Structure formats: C-alpha cells, structure tokens
Amino acid sequence: MAQKPASSAQGNPTRTQNLAIWAANLKYADIPPHVVQKTKDFFLDWLGCTIAGRNHPAISAIARFAITMGPSNGKSELVDGALGFKTSPAFASLVNGASSHVVEQDDLHNRSIMHPATVVYPAALAVAQEIDATGEEFIAACVVGYEVGCRVGEYLGKSHYERFHTTATGGVIGVAAATAHLLKLDAEQTLSAIGTAGTQAAGLWQFLVDATHSKQVHTGKACFDGIFAAYSARDGLLGAADILEGSRAMGVALVPGTTKPEAIDQNLGSDWAVLGSSFKWHASCRHTHPSVDALLSLMEKNGVAFEDIESVVTRTYQAALNVLGLSGEGETVHQSKFSMGFVLAVAAKKGQAMITDFTEEDLKDLTLREFQRRVTMEYDAEIDSKFPQSWQGTVIVTTKSGQVFHETAEFAKGDPELPLTKEEIERKVHALATYGGFTNTSRVNDLIQRGWSLENETNLTGFVF
Amino acid sequence: MAQKPASSAQGNPTRTQNLAIWAANLKYADIPPHVVQKTKDFFLDWLGCTIAGRNHPAISAIARFAITMGPSNGKSELVDGALGFKTSPAFASLVNGASSHVVEQDDLHNRSIMHPATVVYPAALAVAQEIDATGEEFIAACVVGYEVGCRVGEYLGKSHYERFHTTATGGVIGVAAATAHLLKLDAEQTLSAIGTAGTQAAGLWQFLVDATHSKQVHTGKACFDGIFAAYSARDGLLGAADILEGSRAMGVALVPGTTKPEAIDQNLGSDWAVLGSSFKWHASCRHTHPSVDALLSLMEKNGVAFEDIESVVTRTYQAALNVLGLSGEGETVHQSKFSMGFVLAVAAKKGQAMITDFTEEDLKDLTLREFQRRVTMEYDAEIDSKFPQSWQGTVIVTTKSGQVFHETAEFAKGDPELPLTKEEIERKVHALATYGGFTNTSRVNDLIQRGWSLENETNLTGFVF
Known part of the structure; x- marks a missing residue:
C-alpha cells in the first residue's frame, strides 16, 4: 500500500477512515433481508425514472457528448435502448444518471436531503456490467453507495444544502464508494477514492433561477467523477485522506454553518441509509x-x-x-x-x-x-x-x-414510515415508462420481474428499455 | 436560440454576459502582436511542463483511466508519445492537463492567483486537433481561455483561494470559453458553456496536508469538465446564465469574503490576461x-x-x-x-x-x-x-x-515586469524535457521552432515528444 491511513493526533482512525473500512469490508451476507428488499425497490423505482427522463433536451446533449467523447465498444448499457450504443461505465452512467433525475420522481434520503438512487444505481449498474458482477455484488455495492453518500450528505447538513446540490456533492462520494466496492478495493484504496471524489464535489442551485439544465449535469457528472475517483484509486492515484473533516476539506470549504461529524460513522451496520430513504409519490419537488x-x-x-x-x-x-x-x-x-x-x-x-x-x-x-x-x-x-x-x-x-x-x-406518502407497496412501485414504473414514451408493457413487466429477483442474477446486462 | 440572455433588472447585460459576448466575438486579427507572442511563449513553457510531469504516478493512473474509459481511435494526442494512443479531446486534455501541473513550473497569473496554462493549453490543443483548427484559431481560443479564466479567478479573489484551488475553479470556466471559441459557439451558447462549467467548479487544498495527488486531478478534470460544458452547450444543454454573480451562484457559494465584480468585464480587449501572467523560473511553489x-x-x-x-x-x-x-x-x-x-x-x-x-x-x-x-x-x-x-x-x-x-x-524573475527571454524559455523547455526523461534534443528543438511560428500552422497535430 502506498498510502498510510489517516489518523488523528492520538493515532486513532478518523471518522472517514472508519467509514472507508466499513465500506471495503461489507459483505452481501451482512446485509439484512429487508435492506436487500428496499435496495431492489429503489432500483426499480430508479429504472423507471431513467426511462422517463430520456426525451429531455439535456439528455440528448449529454448523450451526444458521450457519443463524441466516449468509446462505442464498451460493455455498459444505456437504459434508453433507442440510443443504440454501449460504452464505458463512466459514459453510460453519465447519461443514465442525468436521465434519472429529469422527472423529479427519484428517491430522497430524508436526513441528508439528497437523492441517492439517481447517482448510486447508474454508476453501480454501469460498473457491474463492465466487470461482470453478480446481482449480489451489485446490491452490496449499492448499499455501500447509499451508506457513504447519505452519511456524507448528512455530515454536510442543512447549511450546505442551502448552497449546494447535495445529491451531487455527497453523491459523488457515494458513487466512488460503490464503485470501489465493485472493484474490490481495500480500505486504503477506498479512502483514496473518497478523497478524490470529495475534491471534485460541485453543484450549485443557480440553475433554478433560470430553469436551465444543470440539475441533470450534477447527477450525471457525480457518476462520472465518482467512477473516476475509484478507478484511479485502484491504479495508484492517492486521494486526500481526510477530505471531510480535514483543515482544508469539504466541511471547512463547503459548509457555511455547522457539520454533523457523528453522522459519518455512527451506527454503521445497524442504521441503514437505504431504510432512511423515501419514495417520491408526487411528481413535484x-x-x-x-x-x-x-x-x-x-x-x-x-x-x-x-x-x-x-x-x-x-x-x-x-x-x-x-x-x-x-x-x-x-x-x-x-x-x-x-x-x-x-x-x-x-x-x-x-x-x-x-x-x-x-x-x-x-x-x-x-x-x-x-x-x-x-x-x-x-x-x-x-x-x-x-x-x-x-x-x-x-x-x-x-x-x-x-x-x-x-x-x-407528519410523514409524506413514500416516507420510510409510509413506504410504497410492491404493487404501487410497479404502477409507478409503468407510469414512468409510459411518460418516457415506452409502450411495450410486457417488456416493462419483464424488467420489473428481473428486478424483484436481482440477488439471483448472474450478471446485470440487459436492463434496457 | 433556446436561451434568453441573462439581464439585470434594468434589462442591461450582466457582467458575465458581457464577458461571453466579448469571448464569442474575439477574432485573431483583434489580438495585438505582443499578446500573440506571449501566448506562444506560454505555450512552449506549458509543453515543456507537460513532458516533465509524465512519470508521476498520478499521471499513470489518470492515463490508465483514459485508456479504460475513453476511445482509442480519436484525433487528440498525448504530449507523452510513449503512451502511444490518440483519443477524444476530453481524455487527451485530462491526461495532458494533469501532467503539466506536476512539476510546479507552469505559469501563474498574478492577480487571479491561478495557473492558466495548465488548463487552457491542454484543452484548446486537444479540441483544435479534433476539429482541425489552424494555429491562428488555436491562439485566439487560448487568449479567450486566459481572459475568461483569469477574470473569473480575479473575481473570486483571495478568500476563495484560501479554500479552493482557483486554477481548477476559474480554470474550468476558461477551458469552457476556449473550447466554445474553437467550436465557434455564439454568445448565448458561450454563456451556457460558462454556466455549465461554473456549476462543476471544484478543487480543495486538503491534498496538501498529506501530499496526495489531487492537484493533478484538479487541472486534468478542469479540462475535461470545461470541454464537457462547451460541447454540451453546442448541443443544446442550457447552463445557468449568471453563474458568477447570481443569487445561488459561485460568488455566494464559493467565496467566503468579498468578490471583485469589476474584474469580470472591465477593460476587455485592452487589459490582456496573457500579459498579466508570469513564468515560473524556480521549481518551487x-x-x-x-x-x-x-x-x-x-x-x-x-x-x-x-x-x-x-x-x-x-x-x-x-x-x-x-x-x-x-x-x-x-x-x-x-x-x-x-x-x-x-x-x-x-x-x-x-x-x-x-x-x-x-x-x-x-x-x-x-x-x-x-x-x-x-x-x-x-x-x-x-x-x-x-x-x-x-x-x-x-x-x-x-x-x-x-x-x-x-x-x-519587488518582482519575481518571470513576472510580467521581468519576463523570461526567448533563449531562457528554450533553456527551460530543454531542462523540462530532460527532467521528463526525454533525451532527443533535436526533436525538442523542432517542437520549439514550430511553437515560435504557431500562427502559421495549418493544424495542431504533432506536438508530441
């Protein structure tokens, strides 16, 4: 290992290091069944959102960029089959991640005020397709992505969210962690991936003022940038070890108010981020x-x-x-x-x-x-x-x-306390596909059925409308 | 045009809009000869820095990412010929931009506290190669990149620099503007490119604490992200119009102290950023x-x-x-x-x-x-x-x-008031190539001579060691 672990003055691991160690070591078998189930629920929810957003002009422009700048011979798929090409994970997730954040129907992790699905699933799916990961490996990586991304979002907190699109700034770190897990990086490499992701964290709310297209840029680029962070960490690029709490790190630079340090690593493995996320039932903010x-x-x-x-x-x-x-x-x-x-x-x-x-x-x-x-x-x-x-x-x-x-x-419909039923999720996916102009209902049903048994899949190829 | 220009309450153009209009309209013929000469000086200086940095582990990791995620059949070249592949502009500039910021010998624009060469040249070179731009078109784009990037850096100011690596945060906008100029985007599209670049602005100093590799990530990614901003603007992606001074924009989110708004657009076309940049003569910070x-x-x-x-x-x-x-x-x-x-x-x-x-x-x-x-x-x-x-x-x-x-x-050697001579620039390029392990002196001389007559080049292919 080229990099020494970060440590506090007393030699104890930092909170970020605890998080990286936990992320690198999580096994599928450690994940409780109801967490697995919720991960599948949100995956299908995300898949529907992705096809629903495909006709937005921002997605056309981003897909055009992927075609111009990326390879056309990769193993990673675009959820919108009409685009008709396969590319590298970074570009497939760029397009899918952007597309899934168009219709404002993706999930919301309440405590972190971020949308984890729209960044975690597109990145993990594209990387899983590239490396032939199994359904179990994919689920474990997504659980890691939710956990790391949402914990960072909660650490950054409300005052950060007033200025930054936390889905992007926390999201890029979740993507890096999910990708690191799929690539089987060790804890030190995972810490590097987190560091490189964090120094790329960006995403401002200014686009809301004139209804421009940055929201989709933020999620697509969080995928791309987080994948960059993990792949480059695998290949020896060192990221700053304490990118959350260090003296020149995200907390200092990106949080005008107070951070919540304990959110980074308390109750890891018992308080699951996936269980704290909500479905969006209404189509509005x-x-x-x-x-x-x-x-x-x-x-x-x-x-x-x-x-x-x-x-x-x-x-x-x-x-x-x-x-x-x-x-x-x-x-x-x-x-x-x-x-x-x-x-x-x-x-x-x-x-x-x-x-x-x-x-x-x-x-x-x-x-x-x-x-x-x-x-x-x-x-x-x-x-x-x-x-x-x-x-x-x-x-x-x-x-x-x-x-x-x-x-x-007291709760919104879709909140963890008031989740959607399986049947409601299926209805929502069908409605989203219809909105996206995809009319092959039996194909949608097939994808839904595959989603329900995701842990039994030997690979993730074929989640294409 | 899909996008209305941003304007103040009185209907006057915003400062950012003035900057975009100027950038879109600049012609090579408008650029004074001494500005052209300085642009060539810094290009050669940059070229030397790029080959000097090639053996750093961060560059190997980033090049590996380019090989894994990018196409291998592009028209854009890596300055390090030993890497042996040509790719798309986004990836070529990612690698070259990272490599040119390794040895701390690239130029420094004093008033903005940023290093414009390490982001502007790699991006403009890669795009110019892709679209077969001429030497004159390349020079004009680089002048635009310096002007826009450094003016944004000066606007963001000292308090921003205390937290952020301005070379990345101002740089990504300079890259977007340079690329927009090469792609012949109009003023509204250029404004969109600036907006999309600004919402990706990132780069923290935390890596200095543990000597990790983010500095090269910042410059390489500024190239990639700025190119993304300009290409996607060409293809219809709308960026926030007032990304510098808007109510949820960079000034509010990324500047803890005071900004310098007049730096954005005062004296455009008379106070040239290229002339305000300094050579680094010593190899240290x-x-x-x-x-x-x-x-x-x-x-x-x-x-x-x-x-x-x-x-x-x-x-x-x-x-x-x-x-x-x-x-x-x-x-x-x-x-x-x-x-x-x-x-x-x-x-x-x-x-x-x-x-x-x-x-x-x-x-x-x-x-x-x-x-x-x-x-x-x-x-x-x-x-x-x-x-x-x-x-x-x-x-x-x-x-x-x-x-x-x-x-x-009062001035450092290499400052605008105390610039390097042509002979000193050549000595420096040779020293940088030697440091990078490139021993073919006559090849270095050939590249230097080509650099001195850059405005006469019909294309930018072949700046490879």
Missing part, C-alpha cells in the same frame, strides 16, 4: 410533498372541493422556502413543480400530482394559475427544528364560505 | 519565489555564502502563509517545494532552485534540513495589501558573525 399530502387529506376529511378554496397557507421549514422561492411562478413544466402554489393547485384540482398531471396545457390553465396566487408559504419554527430528520407540513385552508381547516402531515 | 529572488540578490550583493547564514526571516503575504504552512517540513520532493525553509536552503546552497535541484538526495541533506529550521516566515501587512496585484517578498538575513541584511524583491 419533494419539499412540496408534505403540504400536498396534508391538503389532500384535509380536502377528503372535510369534503372541501377545489372550487371551495379561497386561500391556502402552508407552514414549512426554511430549506423549502429557499428552494421553492427560486422558480417564480413556474414558466416551464419543470419550474412549475418547484412552485408550491402551482403544485397545490394541481393536487387540489386533480386529486393527485402524478407525472402526467404536469403538462404544457396545465401551465396555461387559468384556474390553476388563479389558485396558485392564493397560496402563501410561511416559515414554521417547530417544523424547521425537526427538518431534515422529519419532513413535515401544515396547511391552513380558508374556504370561500369562511370556514378554516388545519391539517398536518 | 510560486509563493516562495519573491523570497528566493530576494535572498539570492542579498547574498550576491553582500557576499554572503550559504555557510555564513545564521537565520533568515521572510516577510510575506497571508496567502503564502496559508499554503506554505500545510506541508510541514516536506517529506516528499513535492512537499519540499512548498516549504519556504527548504526552498530557501536549496537556493542558498546551490545558487538556484531549478527542477533538477529538488531530489530525494536533497531531502536527506542535513545541511539543507538544518538551514530549513533557521528560516521563519512572518506576516507583512504592507506586502499583503499589495497581493495579488504584486507578489513581493522581503528577507532579513542574520549572519553567524552578527551582521543583518535586508532585501526586498
């Missing part, structure tokens, strides 16, 4: 979900119809106000999913906010636009104090007849 | 150079020998104290170039601090180690107030016989 759930519940409980509602006040946490305040009224379909007012209007009118409920026509629907203007957001200190451990929302509805109703959603 | 020059001058003027010196106090600016304080006594050759004490010891003993003057043997030289411990650094408020416009250094030498001498270097 996750910060709107508690309010959507509360509003739908309030309307059902009290027999309130769309037309009855005079105004809605949603009480929420600061991070939601920051993100949802950036997109204005929502000039594009994408932006509209970041407008609390528009999302609540859609949910109230249609009784749901699924991916097919946000269209160009809806943007021009004056009843939605008028409702939107009667929604206001308010900061709620108690709700904020619980975030991001708990993503709550309260809505206060005043009806045209002057009645006032309150409702609080 | 640039922050040691003013002190080395002052010490050598003091010793010569006063007839002081290495053995006569009891102690040295160097008075310097804060950024130097920050960077030079990280590497301890210098356990590796690379680290030793970041130790003010060791560098001054080498210079005092050998009368120079060239690339061949830092060896494994020197690390074990007890006379150097003993001298090193008698060097102290002190903060100098006046010198700090002038930095980074001016990189000054004062040394105070006390001799064993009790004499005290002072000397201040």
Whole structure:
C-alpha cells in the first residue's frame, strides 16, 4: 500500500477512515433481508425514472457528448435502448444518471436531503456490467453507495444544502464508494477514492433561477467523477485522506454553518441509509410533498372541493422556502413543480400530482394559475427544528364560505414510515415508462420481474428499455 | 436560440454576459502582436511542463483511466508519445492537463492567483486537433481561455483561494470559453458553456496536508469538465446564465469574503490576461519565489555564502502563509517545494532552485534540513495589501558573525515586469524535457521552432515528444 491511513493526533482512525473500512469490508451476507428488499425497490423505482427522463433536451446533449467523447465498444448499457450504443461505465452512467433525475420522481434520503438512487444505481449498474458482477455484488455495492453518500450528505447538513446540490456533492462520494466496492478495493484504496471524489464535489442551485439544465449535469457528472475517483484509486492515484473533516476539506470549504461529524460513522451496520430513504409519490419537488399530502387529506376529511378554496397557507421549514422561492411562478413544466402554489393547485384540482398531471396545457390553465396566487408559504419554527430528520407540513385552508381547516402531515406518502407497496412501485414504473414514451408493457413487466429477483442474477446486462 | 440572455433588472447585460459576448466575438486579427507572442511563449513553457510531469504516478493512473474509459481511435494526442494512443479531446486534455501541473513550473497569473496554462493549453490543443483548427484559431481560443479564466479567478479573489484551488475553479470556466471559441459557439451558447462549467467548479487544498495527488486531478478534470460544458452547450444543454454573480451562484457559494465584480468585464480587449501572467523560473511553489529572488540578490550583493547564514526571516503575504504552512517540513520532493525553509536552503546552497535541484538526495541533506529550521516566515501587512496585484517578498538575513541584511524583491524573475527571454524559455523547455526523461534534443528543438511560428500552422497535430 502506498498510502498510510489517516489518523488523528492520538493515532486513532478518523471518522472517514472508519467509514472507508466499513465500506471495503461489507459483505452481501451482512446485509439484512429487508435492506436487500428496499435496495431492489429503489432500483426499480430508479429504472423507471431513467426511462422517463430520456426525451429531455439535456439528455440528448449529454448523450451526444458521450457519443463524441466516449468509446462505442464498451460493455455498459444505456437504459434508453433507442440510443443504440454501449460504452464505458463512466459514459453510460453519465447519461443514465442525468436521465434519472429529469422527472423529479427519484428517491430522497430524508436526513441528508439528497437523492441517492439517481447517482448510486447508474454508476453501480454501469460498473457491474463492465466487470461482470453478480446481482449480489451489485446490491452490496449499492448499499455501500447509499451508506457513504447519505452519511456524507448528512455530515454536510442543512447549511450546505442551502448552497449546494447535495445529491451531487455527497453523491459523488457515494458513487466512488460503490464503485470501489465493485472493484474490490481495500480500505486504503477506498479512502483514496473518497478523497478524490470529495475534491471534485460541485453543484450549485443557480440553475433554478433560470430553469436551465444543470440539475441533470450534477447527477450525471457525480457518476462520472465518482467512477473516476475509484478507478484511479485502484491504479495508484492517492486521494486526500481526510477530505471531510480535514483543515482544508469539504466541511471547512463547503459548509457555511455547522457539520454533523457523528453522522459519518455512527451506527454503521445497524442504521441503514437505504431504510432512511423515501419514495417520491408526487411528481413535484419533494419539499412540496408534505403540504400536498396534508391538503389532500384535509380536502377528503372535510369534503372541501377545489372550487371551495379561497386561500391556502402552508407552514414549512426554511430549506423549502429557499428552494421553492427560486422558480417564480413556474414558466416551464419543470419550474412549475418547484412552485408550491402551482403544485397545490394541481393536487387540489386533480386529486393527485402524478407525472402526467404536469403538462404544457396545465401551465396555461387559468384556474390553476388563479389558485396558485392564493397560496402563501410561511416559515414554521417547530417544523424547521425537526427538518431534515422529519419532513413535515401544515396547511391552513380558508374556504370561500369562511370556514378554516388545519391539517398536518407528519410523514409524506413514500416516507420510510409510509413506504410504497410492491404493487404501487410497479404502477409507478409503468407510469414512468409510459411518460418516457415506452409502450411495450410486457417488456416493462419483464424488467420489473428481473428486478424483484436481482440477488439471483448472474450478471446485470440487459436492463434496457 | 433556446436561451434568453441573462439581464439585470434594468434589462442591461450582466457582467458575465458581457464577458461571453466579448469571448464569442474575439477574432485573431483583434489580438495585438505582443499578446500573440506571449501566448506562444506560454505555450512552449506549458509543453515543456507537460513532458516533465509524465512519470508521476498520478499521471499513470489518470492515463490508465483514459485508456479504460475513453476511445482509442480519436484525433487528440498525448504530449507523452510513449503512451502511444490518440483519443477524444476530453481524455487527451485530462491526461495532458494533469501532467503539466506536476512539476510546479507552469505559469501563474498574478492577480487571479491561478495557473492558466495548465488548463487552457491542454484543452484548446486537444479540441483544435479534433476539429482541425489552424494555429491562428488555436491562439485566439487560448487568449479567450486566459481572459475568461483569469477574470473569473480575479473575481473570486483571495478568500476563495484560501479554500479552493482557483486554477481548477476559474480554470474550468476558461477551458469552457476556449473550447466554445474553437467550436465557434455564439454568445448565448458561450454563456451556457460558462454556466455549465461554473456549476462543476471544484478543487480543495486538503491534498496538501498529506501530499496526495489531487492537484493533478484538479487541472486534468478542469479540462475535461470545461470541454464537457462547451460541447454540451453546442448541443443544446442550457447552463445557468449568471453563474458568477447570481443569487445561488459561485460568488455566494464559493467565496467566503468579498468578490471583485469589476474584474469580470472591465477593460476587455485592452487589459490582456496573457500579459498579466508570469513564468515560473524556480521549481518551487510560486509563493516562495519573491523570497528566493530576494535572498539570492542579498547574498550576491553582500557576499554572503550559504555557510555564513545564521537565520533568515521572510516577510510575506497571508496567502503564502496559508499554503506554505500545510506541508510541514516536506517529506516528499513535492512537499519540499512548498516549504519556504527548504526552498530557501536549496537556493542558498546551490545558487538556484531549478527542477533538477529538488531530489530525494536533497531531502536527506542535513545541511539543507538544518538551514530549513533557521528560516521563519512572518506576516507583512504592507506586502499583503499589495497581493495579488504584486507578489513581493522581503528577507532579513542574520549572519553567524552578527551582521543583518535586508532585501526586498519587488518582482519575481518571470513576472510580467521581468519576463523570461526567448533563449531562457528554450533553456527551460530543454531542462523540462530532460527532467521528463526525454533525451532527443533535436526533436525538442523542432517542437520549439514550430511553437515560435504557431500562427502559421495549418493544424495542431504533432506536438508530441
């Protein structure tokens, strides 16, 4: 080994080193069955998201880059079979990772405020295809990717998230760890991969201001960059050992507020990140979900119809106000999913906010636009104090007849406490494929069935629509 | 055009937009001859640095990644001919950009505290080879790359540099602009390229703490990522329009102190970044150079020998104290170039601090180690107030016989005010090639001669040792 382990002044391992040691040593057999099951659930959820996003212009541009700059004779596949080429893992994951973050339907790890699936699965799938890994090896690598990525995201915390897209900055480290696990790197090499990933961590929220395409760049590049980190670590490139807590590391440079150091390595092997992640049931920004759930519940409980509602006040946490305040009224379909007012209007009118409920026509629907203007957001200190451990929302509805109703959603549908059923996951995957313009239902069913028995697969080739 | 230009509330163009418009419209004919000449000077300087760095383990690992993940049938060349393959621009520049930042001999743009050559030339060269650009087109693109990259670096400023490797964070934007110019993108596409580059900006100093390999990752990846930004902008990917000054942009997220907004677009076309860049004459960290020059001058003027010196106090600016304080006594050759004490010891003993003057043997030289411990650094408020416009250094030498001498270097050798001659550049390129183990002197001479008439070249193929 070229690199000495990082250690504190007392010679004890650093937290990051503990994490690397754990990641390098995790075996499939160590993973409890319900963690394996949840990993498969999120894999299928991710697969659906990936095909759903394929027609976005950002994905066309990124695929064009992969074709121009990458090889066309690799073993790693694009989930969108219509693209018709196989390439190296770095490029396949670049495209798949970008595509899976288009429709805002990928999972969300609550405590870290990041979307692990959209970076962990595309990278691990592409690398697994390259090296002929088994289903068990793939699952173990994904569990590692979730664990490392989400722990880093939680360490970086809320103040980091106010400035950076944690899915990218924590995600690139999760990708590096997942890739390192597939490549069977030892703990020191894994630590190097984490270090090289962390010094590439990037991703700003500025794109929300003008509805540009960086969100997909962030996830695709997190895959590429994390794979770079792990492969180069295998080949002798040394990464900074203490990239999280060191004196010139991520905590110092990328976190304006406080970090949460204990998140890095406490309860490894008992508190699983996969179990702390949530499905997105609604198609809008996750910060709107508690309010959507509360509003739908309030309307059902009290027999309130769309037309009855005079105004809605949603009480929420600061991070939601920051993100949802950036997109204005929502000039594009994408932006509209970041407008609390528009999302609540859609949910109230249609009784749901699924991916097919946000269209160009809806943007021009004056009843939605008028409702939107009667929604206001308010900061709620108690709700904020619980975030991001708990993503709550309260809505206060005043009806045209002057009645006032309150409702609080303690959990959003899809949260760890309220997960989707197998049947709901299948419905969601089908809806996502339909949205992506893929109409071969039996092919979707085949892929779903393969996903349910992922641990029995001898290789990962063929997850292509 | 899919994207509307960013504009302020008054509808005026933003500074970043002004910069993009200027970059997109610059013609070779607009560039004054002395700017062209300096661009060629730095190109040759860069070429030498690239071959000098080729044997570093980080370069082997990064080249291995390029071979594994990239195509082997591209048109872009590796400066190190021994690697024996041609690939796509993104991968060729990844390797060349990493290699040119190994030996700490590449240029330094004083006001932005960044090294533009090590990112601009490898990217522009690789893209020029891919698209069969002429020497004139290449030079114009490099001038654009310097201008945009260094202006962003100066905008980000000193407090950014304390946390981030500006060569990477400003550099990726310079690469995007240079590539955009070669691809003949219009101003709006160039603005998109700048936006996508900026949201990928990364690079932390943590690697200095344990002498790991991130410095080369930063420059190689800045090339890759900037090329990605420009190619994807060409193909329709929209980047955030105001990635520098926007409410969720680089200034807010990556600058703990104050930015310098006017640096973005003032005096475009009259104050050329290429003319503000310095050659590195000594082989050590640039922050040691003013002190080395002052010490050598003091010793010569006063007839002081290495053995006569009891102690040295160097008075310097804060950024130097920050960077030079990280590497301890210098356990590796690379680290030793970041130790003010060791560098001054080498210079005092050998009368120079060239690339061949830092060896494994020197690390074990007890006379150097003993001298090193008698060097102290002190903060100098006046010198700090002038930095980074001016990189000054004062040394105070006390001799064993009790004499005290002072000397201040107002400029370092290689500064814009004290540039290298053509002959000195050629000597330096030969020395760098020798250091890189390339012994075919006539081949080096051929490449140098080609570099001197770069504007007459019909294509950029063949800059290979």
